[in-house]
Structures are given as structure tokens and as C-alpha cells.
Amino acid sequence: MLVGYMRVSKSDGTQTLNLQQDALRLAGVDDRAIYDDLASGRADDRPGLQACLKALRPGDTLVVWKLDRLGRNLRHLINTVQDLAAKDVGLRVLTGHGAAVDTTTAPGKLVFAIFAALAEFERELISERTRAGIAAARARGRSGGRKPKMTAAKVRLAQAAMGKPETKVAALCRELEVSRQTLYRHVGPGGELRKDGRAALERSRG
Incomplete structure (x- = not known):
């Protein structure tokens, strides 16, 4: 079964769900299986997404218009798709930079594996820079952490x-x-x- 999710960033009427809804319909998603949110991508409280993820069953495929509709950031996106894979749920992206992602196919799985590898690489770089910064600060006689309140x-x-x-x-x-x-x-x-x-x-x- 195809299940759709769509999101717009503002709820004041300046953005609508029409474009995403039309794309999901063309992809074969039934209106009754489409969930939506009117919220920022960074917002943690997205009841539509939570309901959508809860409704997914093994063998289903989650369809989104673009990758940025689903994840707050790359790490959140990777974690979400890994959770879907653990439930035997696929992900299909219709347009944008992630249009090659369709985890129900071998090429799509490969593309997402590359995304996951890049996310891991980014985490390692950040960790390496942090360690290097602490080491440099110590070499100059400073230690990391907050400045003590009691002088x-x-x-x-x-x-x-x-x-x-x-x-x-x-x-x-x-x-x-x-x-x-x-x-x-x-x-x-x-x-x-x-x-x-x-x-x-x-x-x-x-």
C-alpha cells in the first residue's frame, strides 16, 4: 500500500498543499492514505507525520514529494528511513534532489546508502574538529567547557x-x-x- 506525507512550512495560507497533493495522487496514493502537517521542518511536534509513521505496515511504501518534506535535517532523515527499513517499509521520493531515492528498488537503496554514508562522514568531521579545537585550546593553556561562575x-x-x-x-x-x-x-x-x-x-x- 502507498501512504503519502506532505508538509508546508506556514499555516497562514501563504503556502498550500495542493502541489504536493496532486503529485501524490499522480503517484497512485489514495487521498485517504495521505497525511499532512502545517509546520516548520524543524518543529518537533508534527502530529501528521507521527500518525503517518504509526499507520505504516510491513510492505507499505511511504511517498513524499521531496526529501525535505520528511526530515528536519539530514541526520533526522537518515534515522527516519532506517526506522522505516526496520519495519519493512519503503520510501519513494517524487522530485527534487532525492528523486532517485526509492528504497523498494536496488538502485534507490544504493542512493540512500550513499546519503547515510555522507551523514556519518559529516558526524565524524564535526567530532574531529571538536577534538582538534579542544586540543588547541589546551595547548594555549585553556581547557574546554564553560567558564566557572565562582572566580x-x-x-x-x-x-x-x-x-x-x-x-x-x-x-x-x-x-x-x-x-x-x-x-x-x-x-x-x-x-x-x-x-x-x-x-x-x-x-x-x-
């Missing part, structure tokens, strides 16, 4: 303030722009240094 100056101020009985912890936290938990990880109630506080002072000396 050495803040730790010293907290030490002095926490040792005074009139200090209100909530007001001190607002002044230092840190949470109560962060404050107590660095300085104890009597102003004594704790592990994270000692580490902050060490970083300032380093």
Missing part, C-alpha cells in the same frame, strides 16, 4: 562574608550571581574553604 575573587568575598553572622546567604548569592548550591560547594557556613573553593584559588595562581 577566585568571588571565593574570597564569600569567605569574608560567610564568616559574619549578619550575612544573609540569599543576598550574597544574588551579589555573586551564583546559586546557593554553588556557593556552599566553594565555601562553608563559617567561611571555611571547601574543595571547589580551593580549586578556584589554585586556578587563579596557575
Whole structure:
């Protein structure tokens, strides 16, 4: 059975589903088996797509007008089609750059396998660049991650303030722009240094 899915990016009437619907009909998809969404491709909440995927049965073929109608991005598209394959459901793309994709045929499977390989290659490149960036930062004396909220100056101020009985912890936290938990990880109630506080002072000396 052929099942169709179509999507337009705006629901204000500036885009319509007519073109996609006509193409799906010409491909042999029955109107009763067509699902749609009026939402951005990046939107996670696409009830039409979810209903469509739920309705698919082994041996069915999902038909879309273009590849970008189905996936938010390349990785999401690859994952969706792999999920379809696991359910023994095919994918057929009618037009656009993905028009060669028809996973019910051997050539179509090959084309999609190339897409999947490119997606994996892209992930590896991103991971490699990230590792190289961290290594370069460390070589210049910087470590990755977020900048600590508690600087050495803040730790010293907290030490002095926490040792005074009139200090209100909530007001001190607002002044230092840190949470109560962060404050107590660095300085104890009597102003004594704790592990994270000692580490902050060490970083300032380093």
C-alpha cells in the first residue's frame, strides 16, 4: 500500500498543499492514505507525520514529494528511513534532489546508502574538529567547557562574608550571581574553604 506525507512550512495560507497533493495522487496514493502537517521542518511536534509513521505496515511504501518534506535535517532523515527499513517499509521520493531515492528498488537503496554514508562522514568531521579545537585550546593553556561562575575573587568575598553572622546567604548569592548550591560547594557556613573553593584559588595562581 502507498501512504503519502506532505508538509508546508506556514499555516497562514501563504503556502498550500495542493502541489504536493496532486503529485501524490499522480503517484497512485489514495487521498485517504495521505497525511499532512502545517509546520516548520524543524518543529518537533508534527502530529501528521507521527500518525503517518504509526499507520505504516510491513510492505507499505511511504511517498513524499521531496526529501525535505520528511526530515528536519539530514541526520533526522537518515534515522527516519532506517526506522522505516526496520519495519519493512519503503520510501519513494517524487522530485527534487532525492528523486532517485526509492528504497523498494536496488538502485534507490544504493542512493540512500550513499546519503547515510555522507551523514556519518559529516558526524565524524564535526567530532574531529571538536577534538582538534579542544586540543588547541589546551595547548594555549585553556581547557574546554564553560567558564566557572565562582572566580577566585568571588571565593574570597564569600569567605569574608560567610564568616559574619549578619550575612544573609540569599543576598550574597544574588551579589555573586551564583546559586546557593554553588556557593556552599566553594565555601562553608563559617567561611571555611571547601574543595571547589580551593580549586578556584589554585586556578587563579596557575
